[in-house]
Amino acid sequence: MTLAPETTDLKIQLRLDEDWLTICDLTALTPGRGVAALLPDGRQVALFRDRAGELYAVDNRDPFGGAAVLSRGLTGTHQGRPFVASPLLKQRFDLTSGVCLDDDTVRIETYEVRAA
Amino acid sequence: MTTTAIVGDRPRPTIVLVGHGMVGQRFLEALAERGLTATHRVVVLCEEPRPAYDRVALTSYFSGKTPEDLSLTDLEFLREHGVELHLGDPAVTVDREARRVTSRSGLVVDYDVLVLATGSYPFVPPVPNKDAEGCFVYRTIEDLLAIEEYARTKATTGAVVGGGLLGLEAAGALKGLGLSAHIVEFAPRLMPVQVDEGGGAALLRTIEEMGLSVHTGVGTQEIITDEAGAVTGMKLSDGSELATDLVVFSAGVRPRDQLARDCGLTVGERGGISVDEQCRTVNDPHVFAIGECALAADGRVYGLVAPGYEQAATAAATIAADETEQLTFTGADLSTKLKLLGVDVASFGDAQGTAEDCLDVVYSDSRSGLYKKLVIARDGTLLGGILVGDAEAYGTLRAFTGSVPPVSPESLVLPAGAGESVQLGPSALPDEAIVCSCHNVSKGTIRGAVTEHSCTTVPEVKKCTKAGTGCGSCVKVLGQLVTAELEASGVEVDKGLCGCFAQTREELYEIVLALRVNTYQDLLDRYGRDGARGGDGCDICKPAVGSIIASLAPTIGASGYVLDGEQAALQETNDHFLANLQKNGSYSVVPRIPGGEITPEGLIVIGEIARDFGLYTKITGGQRIDMFGARVEQLPLIWTRLVDAGFESGHAYGKSLRTVKSCVGQTWCRYGVQDSVRMAIDLELRYRGLRSPHKLKSAVSGCARECAEAQSKDFGIIATSNGWNLYVGGNGGATPRHADLLAQDLSDTELIRLIDRFLMFYIRTADRLERTSTWLDRIPGGLDHVRDVVVEDSLGICEELESLMKDHVAHYADEWATTINDPEKLARFVSFVNAPDTPDPVVGFVPERDQIKPDLPLLTIGHRPLEGSAQR
Numbered sequence: 003m004t005l006a007p008e009t010t011d012l013k014i015q016l017r018l019d020e021d022w023l024t025i026c027d028l029t030a031l032t033p034g035r036g037v038a039a040l041l042p043d044g045r046q047v048a049l050f051r052d053r054a055g056e057l058y059a060v061d062n063r064d065p066f067g068g069a070a071v072l073s074r075g076l077t078g079t080h081q082g083r084p085f086v087a088s089p090l091l092k093q094r095f096d097l098t099s100g101v102c103l104d105d106d107t108v109r110i111e112t113y114e115v116r117a118a
Numbered sequence: 119m120t121t122t123a124i125v126g127d128r129p130r131p132t133i134v135l136v137g138h139g140m141v142g143q144r145f146l147e148a149l150a151e152r153g154l155t156a157t158h159r160v161v162v163l164c165e166e167p168r169p170a171y172d173r174v175a176l177t178s179y180f181s182g183k184t185p186e187d188l189s190l191t192d193l194e195f196l197r198e199h200g201v202e203l204h205l206g207d208p209a210v211t212v213d214r215e216a217r218r219v220t221s222r223s224g225l226v227v228d229y230d231v232l233v234l235a236t237g238s239y240p241f242v243p244p245v246p247n248k249d250a251e252g253c254f255v256y257r258t259i260e261d262l263l264a265i266e267e268y269a270r271t272k273a274t275t276g277a278v279v280g281g282g283l284l285g286l287e288a289a290g291a292l293k294g295l296g297l298s299a300h301i302v303e304f305a306p307r308l309m310p311v312q313v314d315e316g317g318g319a320a321l322l323r324t325i326e327e328m329g330l331s332v333h334t335g336v337g338t339q340e341i342i343t344d345e346a347g348a349v350t351g352m353k354l355s356d357g358s359e360l361a362t363d364l365v366v367f368s369a370g371v372r373p374r375d376q377l378a379r380d381c382g383l384t385v386g387e388r389g390g391i392s393v394d395e396q397c398r399t400v401n402d403p404h405v406f407a408i409g410e411c412a413l414a415a416d417g418r419v420y421g422l423v424a425p426g427y428e429q430a431a432t433a434a435a436t437i438a439a440d441e442t443e444q445l446t447f448t449g450a451d452l453s454t455k456l457k458l459l460g461v462d463v464a465s466f467g468d469a470q471g472t473a474e475d476c477l478d479v480v481y482s483d484s485r486s487g488l489y490k491k492l493v494i495a496r497d498g499t500l501l502g503g504i505l506v507g508d509a510e511a512y513g514t515l516r517a518f519t520g521s522v523p524p525v526s527p528e529s530l531v532l533p534a535g536a537g538e539s540v541q542l543g544p545s546a547l548p549d550e551a552i553v554c555s556c557h558n559v560s561k562g563t564i565r566g567a568v569t570e571h572s573c574t575t576v577p578e579v580k581k582c583t584k585a586g587t588g589c590g591s592c593v594k595v596l597g598q599l600v601t602a603e604l605e606a607s608g609v610e611v612d613k614g615l616c617g618c619f620a621q622t623r624e625e626l627y628e629i630v631l632a633l634r635v636n637t638y639q640d641l642l643d644r645y646g647r648d649g650a651r652g653g654d655g656c657d658i659c660k661p662a663v664g665s666i667i668a669s670l671a672p673t674i675g676a677s678g679y680v681l682d683g684e685q686a687a688l689q690e691t692n693d694h695f696l697a698n699l700q701k702n703g704s705y706s707v708v709p710r711i712p713g714g715e716i717t718p719e720g721l722i723v724i725g726e727i728a729r730d731f732g733l734y735t736k737i738t739g740g741q742r743i744d745m746f747g748a749r750v751e752q753l754p755l756i757w758t759r760l761v762d763a764g765f766e767s768g769h770a771y772g773k774s775l776r777t778v779k780s781c782v783g784q785t786w787c788r789y790g791v792q793d794s795v796r797m798a799i800d801l802e803l804r805y806r807g808l809r810s811p812h813k814l815k816s817a818v819s820g821c822a823r824e825c826a827e828a829q830s831k832d833f834g835i836i837a838t839s840n841g842w843n844l845y846v847g848g849n850g851g852a853t854p855r856h857a858d859l860l861a862q863d864l865s866d867t868e869l870i871r872l873i874d875r876f877l878m879f880y881i882r883t884a885d886r887l888e889r890t891s892t893w894l895d896r897i898p899g900g901l902d903h904v905r906d907v908v909v910e911d912s913l914g915i916c917e918e919l920e921s922l923m924k925d926h927v928a929h930y931a932d933e934w935a936t937t938i939n940d941p942e943k944l945a946r947f948v949s950f951v952n953a954p955d956t957p958d959p960v961v962g963f964v965p966e967r968d969q970i971k972p973d974l975p976l977l978t979i980g981h982r983p984l985e986g987s988a989q990r
């Protein structure tokens with residue numbers, strides 16, 4: 003996660019092993035909403051930006067419902083932890099750790115993301 | 119040689135579970151809770167082609183639940199805990215000497231611990247032709263699929279052998295499949311195990327009234343077949359014959375203990391693998407048996423799921439050798455509460471009154487199918503009871519079992535209003551009373567969750583104690599206890615909308631309206647709770663405030679377009695994409711068809727679009743057409759064509775007006791007294807797009823015959839020869855409510871003015887997600903108060919209500935037309951921000967009945983792909 007200053011030519015980049023993969027312009031992200039990105043190996047990532055400009059990236063697949071839709075969920079904070087609520091059955095996932103706030107036996111992948 | 123799995127260089131001991139049914143799955147969860155999945159390799163052999171599912175709720179398949187809905191297995195859980203699950207691959211031999219299990223496919227696994235959870239098989243009495251075509255049992259999803267298929271193609275009549283709990287469920291299912299159904303029970307009454315004679319009689323009357331034929335006191339002697347060997351009837355022990363095309367045997371279950379017998383484990387006289395109080399088999403410390411296949415230390419085989427769950431927990435604790443918390447299973451409560459064919463039946467404790475010297479209190483009313491019996495000891499201790507027809511008191515009564523209730527027993531069984539009846543609140547329960555018998559949670563533990571673990575809501579208490587997460591029958595009592603406990607400890611029960619706002623929805627509405635607060639951020643930063651100001655809000659308040667802003671948009675100077683600026687971030691996913699999300703990530707499209715009236719041209723356009731995009735089409739329950747399976751990037755293309763043809767958004771996604779249904783009315787119908795179609799169209803066009811606390815539905819009927827079902831709507835209109843009657847607060851759904859008459863014989867203008875006021879008053883004062891029905895029942899004064907406000911103008915706000923509605927009507931614009939003309943908004947309708955032309959590969963379809971349906975393949979679990987993973 004990186005604090006993203008408000009400039010137009012900044013790109014969102016995702017860390018894959020050693021490399022940073024450029025995804026899109028920072029401006030493509032509406033604060034409070036997500037977008038989905040496709041990785042070269044076919045995995046899908048959900049990217050979010052909060053009101054303060056923090057960026058988050060987690061796996062796009064909802065482990066409960068199976069569909070790749072987490073990028074379309076509503077975001078918010080719960081006890082200081084940023085989360086996205088799945089649009090399917092509303093389970094919430096911590097955006098920094100990937101842990102499901104409603105069932106801590108479930109966790110989704112998280113990715114390092116920056117604006118550069 | 120005992121170990122096969124190697125992690126790093128450290129060998130891990132292996133636990134093999136045979137049977138992935140309800141109890142098997144609970145056992146896996148208990149292993150995970152105790153950390154055993156981290157230290158052990160866990161291998162599961164599952165005979166059925168699918169992972170564990172909710173067998174208890176099996177029958178709900180016939181009321182629309184899919185096999186996926188019934189699943190108990192969270193694939194992520196198995197993956198996370200590295201559980202190896204082999205579907206469709208039963209264990210066939212156990213070599214206890216070598217500690218080795220072999221499966222049907224030839225898989226060989228060496229175990230340190232073997233747990234048998236093989237369940238039961240349905241007992242089929244040895245009558246001639248019992249295996250004929252058309253004979254079934256009722257145990258697995260596969261059984262149901264087979265029955266459904268046969269009933270659909272080859273049967274009009276069905277008979278169930280056995281009038282116990284499962285037999286009644288099966289009969290209900292046959293009836294639901296459209297067959298005329300018979301129940302044949304050997305005993306003199308239905309449900310002989312659970313209820314006594316009086317209860318059986320009450321049940322019989324109610325069930326016969328539903329159109330099922332019940333034959334008690336007769337046995338089945340032979341199945342009669344035709345030349346091709348298919349069932350045509352059955353011969354009964356009284357000499358009579360019963361014609362039927364389909365037979366379901368439901369004559370009890372027997373433990374599946376063959377695997378155990380074959381490897382020399384001791385089984386009971388009437389079956390069941392003998393285990394001790396730790397659920398360990400009496401012969402072999404390495405082998406456990408749990409669930410319906412086990413003969414418990416108290417000499418009983420339990421045919422219910424709750425005792426099985428307890429056994430699962432006990433076995434896991436024993437395997438963990440947790441010194442601090444050693445569990446034992448010494449017997450269990452056989453209480454049950456069921457809703458059979460819509461009739462409540464509950465029995466708890468010593469229901470049959472077998473204790474010495476016990477007394478009964480019985481209330482019976484055969485007119486209404488009520489029967490209630492309590493069994494009481496001489497000293498007043500409640501021992502058990504039976505409730506038929508009304509099991510409302512079950513949760514409380516069950517918890518009082520074993521103690522002396524603080525009020526007289528008669529008052530507990532008398533119906534409300536019959537003199538002495540009292541409501542016995544759960545606050546009167548002693549701390550040791552078991553409130554949740556599925557998970558054995560006492561009242562004291564629940565209070566502790568509130569007082570010591572600072573839980574303040576039912577979901578928190580469920581998570582903390584597990585109470586309420588089994589059959590769910592205790593959740594109501596749970597809610598009462600939590601509220602009582604919070605109030606007792608002086609905590610003011612927080613009525614705030616969510617963690618971000620201490621105000622109710624109604625209070626926020628007043629703030630937004632009075633102070634013209636027109637952004638969410640402004641509202642949060644100025645009126646949010648201390649810690650929430652300046653933050654990101656949450657998924658509860660964002661859409662709720664988004665809806666308030668949208669309802670009041672023209673008045674408070676906000677944009678009425680829900681995708682504008684900040685508002686876009688507040689919307690639920692459906693509103694954000696102006697379509698309804700489906701289970702595989704695709705969307706459905708519902709154009710508005712006001713009043714259900716549509717031209718042939720309109721139908722053709724919809725048909726062409728659905729054909730060109732390959733969409734599944736269905737006539738909805740709301741008199742319009744739904745097209746399913748649109749990918750997110752197709753939505754703008756589809757809507758461009760719909761808008762071109764004159765269609766607009768149907769708001770099937772929004773908490774807003776859905777449909778105003780109509781009957782054909784006066785124009786065509788010989789009974790009609792007003793033009794119901796025109797009125798329905800007028801109303802639908804007037805209130806379209808109006809965002810509200812929950813969805814709004816309406817209907818207009820052309821006469822009192824009520825073909826449009828107006829009395830089940832939030833606002834329903836029925837024509838009279840003098841004008842219109844307006845009904846409000848109706849609801850279909852899970853808790854149907856008949857609408858109440860608000861005003862009679864109204865002119866067109868009077869009608870519309872009254873609806874304007876009614877809707878705006880509702881939008882102003884209702885809670886989030888509160889339909890008009892629940893709102894009307896909740897607000898102080900109820901219907902009379904609402905009538906005072908909107909008809910008599912007792913609060914002097916009617917002018918304001920009307921003007922708010924006028925603003926809405928004047929500023930309405932079709933969201934889809936706006937969206938397809940806005941390139942910036944359209945850019946959001948892509949699958950991937952970095953690959954807009956690549957469709958989401960998870961969204962796939964397979965054919966069904968000449969159309970498509972979502973393809974949701976079973977996902978890979980554990981270390982290797984699932985066996986039988988092609989199974990859907």
Ligand code: SRM
Pocket residue numbers: 698699700706708736737738739740741742743744770776777813815830831848849850851852853889
């Ligand atoms: C499509 C349709 C079923 C059909 O194939 O016919 C349908 C489909 C859904 N209904 Fe419905 N309901 C449909 C008519 C009904 C009706 C019948 C009616 O309107 O006359 C009812 C009972 C009447 C009532 O609402 O009082 C109905 C009572 C519900 C309820 C229960 C509401 C309640 O107050 O208890 C829900 C759940 C909810 O809203 O919380 C629901 C929720 C849903 C949702 C939105 C569930 C969801 O969140 O995914 C379904 C969305 C399907 C989709 O993605 O398009 N649906 N639903 C019907 C659409 C009608 C339309 O043209 O807009």
Ligand SMILES: Cc1cc2nc3c(=O)[nH]c(=O)nc-3n(C[C@H](O)[C@H](O)[C@H](O)COP(=O)(O)OP(=O)(O)OC[C@H]3O[C@@H](n4cnc5c(N)ncnc54)[C@H](O)[C@@H]3O)c2cc1C
Pocket residue numbers: 136137138139140141142163164165166173174175176177207208209210235236237238256257258284287374377408409410411420421422423424426454456
């Ligand atoms: C229609 C219906 C309604 C019911 N309603 C209720 C109710 O309301 N309340 C209640 O408490 N109980 C109810 N029950 C009973 C409840 O479902 C059972 O008590 C519960 O399922 C028992 O769990 P189990 O894991 O012991 O057995 P099961 O759930 O039957 O699971 C056993 C599994 O083991 C598998 N298996 C067997 N042999 C092998 C082998 N050799 N190798 C691999 N796998 C094997 C079987 O295929 C099965 O999948 C109902 C049952 C039915 C059928």
Ligand code: SF4
Pocket residue numbers: 781782783784787788789790791794819820821822823824825826
């Ligand atoms: S409600 Fe009355 S007018 Fe309308 S279709 Fe039925 S019978 Fe005809």
Ligand code: FES
Pocket residue numbers: 553554555556557585586587588589590591592593
């Ligand atoms: S009694 Fe079944 S969940 Fe509590």
